[in-house]
Amino acid sequence: MRILSCLIDQHDYFLTGLAALICVLGSWVTLRLFEKLRGSAVGARMTWTFLGAISGGATIWCTHFVAMLAYQPGAETTYAPVLTGVSLAVAVVGVGAALIIGTRRTRAAAVAGGVVFGLTTAAMHYTGMAAFTADALISWHAAYVAASVLAAAAGGALTFDLARRGLKGRRWAMVPGSMVLTIVALHFTGMGALDVVPLAPLDGAATGETARGLLAAAVASVAFLILSVALASQALEDQTRKIAQKRLSLLIEGSVDGMLVEGDEGVLIVNAAFAELCGAPASAVVGRRVSDWVDQAEDMLGGALVQSELKAADGTVIPVEVAVRRERRDDGVAGDARIFAVRDLRARLAQERRIAHLARNDSLTGLPNRASFLEKLERQAAVSEPGRRFALLAMDLDRFKEINDIYGHAVGDQVLVHVAGQMKEAVREGEFVARLGGDEFVAIVPIDDRIEAFEAAERLRAAALTPMQAEHAELQCGASIGIAVWPDDATEPSVLINDADLAMYRAKASLTDDICFYEGAMDEAVRERRRITQGLREALDHERFELHYQVQASLETGKVTGFEALLRWPQADGKFISPADFIPIAEETGLILQIGEWVLRRACAEAAAWKEPHKIAVNLSPVQLSHTDLPRLVHQVLLESGLSPSRLELEITETAMISDLTRTTHVLRQLKGLGVSIAMDDFGTGYSSLSTLRAFPFDKIKLDRSFMSEVDASPQSRAIIRAVLALGESLDIPVLAEGVETSGQLAFLREQGCNEAQGYLLGRPGRDTQAAAGADVLIIPAGMLESEAA
Structure with a gap:
């Protein structure tokens, strides 16, 4: 009742309302600066602390003395200028200390900063009241003084704890209201602790009008100061926000990857690439959590690439690669921001699958390539089961070079694709066919006996013989096939391949057989040629x-x-x-x-x-x-x-x-x-x-040695020799006879007029050239x- 009576009966309503307006405006400005300070970089903290201290201290001081102007105790009042100035300094320094403590990251620090703010408000109030003098007897009630100090400390702690969570949503009005109530509770509870009994005017004291004029000037100055601080901080905030948003927008929108910025309250910024990736407008993404779209986004740490999945708006699951980076927010809001870079992996994974496919398959026909064939053969050879056999078929197309020469390589490629397709259809379960390169194909066929190997070869050869229509003509290739059986012909994969090749070359050279089994004796000649x-x-x-x-x-x-x-x-x-x-x-x-x-x-x-x-x-x-x-x-x-x-x-x-x-x-x-x-x-x-x-x-004719070996027994050979010598003489071309090995052959040549001779009779070939x-x-x-x- 003392507090209500003091408020209703002893205060001017207009000035009390003015004090309340200053308190509300100053509280909002101070808390906005508090929020900016929590999210600012280290280099800017001093500036924001200074502005917050000036704004908050001036708000408390201005509210107090405007309310004191509204106070009407029934006696003339004056204020000591020195203590009045000291009270303003106490308010500014105390609020600055409260901001420094309260903007730390922990809740305890925020509560401690709020307590310091409340105690600063109380200290300013009672320092200012110490400057209050009146033509009256003044007394204080200690209980109300203690209650005002406790109310200020509790209100400050609550205010800073709420401000720590930001001014979004309902807290936009709740937090400044809490600060206003803290200041008001301190002032009016403290004023309720005061008893003023009017006396005769004091000698030498300033009149009430003089005091009001001084206070009005002081309040006006402080009001302008608060307005200037508010405008300056707002301008700085707007400029900082625009620069940051522009830089971030250029960075995010210029990226081909999906980009998001997430704060404590959800997604703040999203680029068009991410919106297109998830199939939703950007407005539908902003405000939601990244984890609503990207699997396990909450568990991702900065500095590492993570493969994850994105759930699009239509339910499609998209493989993505996510990079996360943590940044301190520079928009005046407390807390860290996480920047997500989300890359669509569908194209890359498809390319990797294609590369893996090409590494193991022929790019033209789609059949397994040499690497796949060798791997398959190694696996087949590694299986050790009693009685287990398989046949390796080495196939080479016949007449394929003619098709290339006549119709061109493009048609030749069509023929290879056609043959490969026919072979794919002809192979049975458990069989394997591959293209090694050019017109060479191989097949691995599980068999029980050589008859099954021959039947498989006939089946694949018939597939290769299937004609194809191209260039207004029916094109058809043949096939020569060599067969080697594991483990009858070889117990090493490389030897088996060589054996099948030898059999295939023999089939290719044969006029009657298109399919040949490996036979060691018959294929030794080919082996010798290779050696x-x-x-x-x-x-x-x-x-x-x-x-x-x-x-x-x-x-x-x-x-x-x-x-x-x-x-x-x-x-x-x-x-x-x-x-x-x-x-x-x-x-x-x-x-x-x-x-x-x-x-x-x-x-x-x-x-x-x-x-x-x-x-x-x-x-x-x-x-x-x-x-x-x-x-x-x-x-x-x-x-x-x-x-x-x-x-x-x-x-x-x-x-x-x-x-x-x-x-x-x-x-x-x-x-x-x-x-x-x-x-x-x-x-x-x-x-x-x-x-x-x-x-x-020609400068010389060399008569072949085969005629000299028969000169003694064959009249025909002697006749041919005479004819060649006569021809050489008529054309004026010297004739040299090779293969002279007997004196009779030499005498015959001399008798017929041969010019030169060469043979074992005259000298065997040798390294000695001393002759x-x-x-x-x-x-x-x-x-x-x-x-x-x-």
Whole structure:
């Protein structure tokens, strides 16, 4: 009743309302600054603390003294200026301390800051009341003083605890109201503790009008100060918020990933990419929790990429990758903000699945590739069950190269896809078919006996034979299939593959069988060819070849005219592999080009070192002759070795010219232009076409050795030799006979007017070329030839 009586009977209502208005406005401004301070960065905290201290202290002080202006105790009142100023300083410093303590993160700190705020309000009030003097007797009731201090402390604690949670929602009005009630409760409870008994006026005291004028000026100044602080803080807040929102909007909207900013109250900002990803408008996302959309979002820590799932608005589950970053909020709201970057993984996962598929499957046909086949074969071979067998089928398409050459590679690819599709339909459960590359396919078929393997091969071959319509024509491929059975033919996967390949090559070479089983004896020849091919490569790399020389002599004078360079391939056991065995393989594999270049360089280099300028004859393969850069190579070798072109004789066979007479003739003319001699080798065994002799002016004809071996027993051979010698004489082309091994053969050639001879009778091939170094060495004494002919 004392408090109500004091409020109703002893206060001017207008000034009391003005005090209340100042208190409400100042409380709202102070709490807004409190919220801004809690969310500010470290560098800005001092500024916001200063502004909050000025605003809060001025609010308390202004409310107090406007209310004191409204107080009418019935006697003249005055206020001591010094204590009045001290009360304002107490209010500003105390509120600043309360803000510093109360803006810490814990609830206890907020409550402690509120208690300091309440005690500061009480201290300011009673310091200001100490400045109050009146022409009256003044007394205080201690119980009411204590009650006012406790009310201020409790109200301050409640206010700061509520403000810690922000000013959103109902707290926008509740928190400032709590502060207003704290200040009002302190003031009017404290005023209720005061008893004023009027007396006669005090000498020298200021009049009431003078006091009111001073207080009015002070209140006006403080009011302007509060307004200035409010406007300044609002401007700073708006500017800070706009800059932050602009920066954040540019960052978020410029990202191709979905971006969200989540605070304690839910999603604050969301970009268009996330809204599109979840299939909902941005307004439907703002205010909700990220965990409503992204699975386990609440448990995600900052600094790590997490794979999760997003639940779209239509119920679709989308795989996503989420990155989280924690940031202090700079919008004046307490608490941290979490920035989520959400990336749609559907395209990447699809690409990864495609890459994984391509790593194990053929990109053209979709069949398993070589890697998948090898893995499957290893698994099949690793299963150890008694009596378990399976067949490996190696398949190669027939006539596929013709389709590529005639219709183009695009149609060839269509044929491969068609064949692969037919094979997919033809395979049965438990069988496996793959494409190794090109037109090569393989299949793994579980079997009980070889008959089942043959039936599976026939089934797959029939699938490959299925015709296809393309380019207005019906296209059809055949298939050659080789079969190797595990474990009958091999107990190692690599050996099994090799065996199936050997059987397939045999089927491809056969005119009657399209399907062949592996047979060790029959496929040994292919195995031998592979060994020779590998050996040729190693011999080239390590220069294990040798050149042997066989003498050529004039039958008229018996003197040496030259040497033929013959290639020899020695083995580790001292034996030699016949050129008839390895030269055809070298021509098939293309190694003959490197071998021929090595022979040409070595022969010219060694011949250049001979004392006598004998000729050196070097054989050319048809493969070498087909290359148009052969004249360039010969010219380069002659320059490097220093050998005179007139001493080099290149031997070619007639079959080398028949394949492309025009181009070969052009190459030979270029060689002849270098000053090199050209000889036709093995004459009489090929076409022996007179048009060939007419097309190019050869420098020598070499009669094949097969005629000399039959000269004693075959009249036909003797007739052919006479005809060739007569042809050479009429065309003015010297003739050299090969394979001379007996004195009778030599006498016959001399009798028929043959120019030169070469054979074992004159000298076997060998590395010793000392005969070439001697001058005028007579290999065949003329007198002996005459006596034997007689």
